[in-house]
Amino acid sequence: MTAENKPTITWDDGQVSGSTPSNQFTGSFQQYGDRVQLGNLAMTRRACAPP
Numbered sequence: 001m002t003a004e005n006k007p008t009i010t011w012d013d014g015q016v017s018g019s020t021p022s023n024q025f026t027g028s029f030q031q032y033g034d035r036v037q038l039g040n041l042a043m044t045r046r047a048c049a050p051p
Contacts, residue, residue, distance in 0.1 A: 016041075022048035 027041035
């Protein structure tokens with residue numbers, strides 16, 4: 001795995017988003033102390049080439 005194809009996740013002001021080399025997701029979250037609750041998430045489901 002290289003820096004260009006590492007999965008990512010970003011948490012910002014109640015929104016979460018991220019990506020893998022082939023797909024992306026986005027949605028909402030709420031934080032309760034040391035716990036996080038994810039809301040509905042939308043994501044792509046693209047086929048990926050084998051590594």
